[in-house]
Amino acid sequence: MATKETAAAPAGEATKRFLVDCDGCSYERAADGREEATRIGADHRRATGHELVAIELPPSVETA
Numbered sequence: 374m375a376t377k378e379t380a381a382a383p384a385g386e387a388t389k390r391f392l393v394d395c396d397g398c399s400y401e402r403a404a405d406g407r408e409e410a411t412r413i414g415a416d417h418r419r420a421t422g423h424e425l426v427a428i429e430l431p432p433s434v435e436t437a
Contacts, residue, residue, distance in 0.1 A: 393426075398421065
């Protein structure tokens with residue numbers, strides 16, 4: 374799974390948020406931190422064989 378991150382956040386700031394998006398279907402999930410994004414992507418890839426991308430969300434973007 375590929376990830377695209379913006380510049381590192383200063384120490385003490387909140388965990389980075391990622392949007393995990395599938396190229397093969399409409400699967401899309403928000404994740405708190407790189408580890409969760411990787412886990413979500415690996416689970417979906419194992420189940421479907423699809424490739425996923427995780428994109429870091431800017432701090433101003435909130436997901437439901």
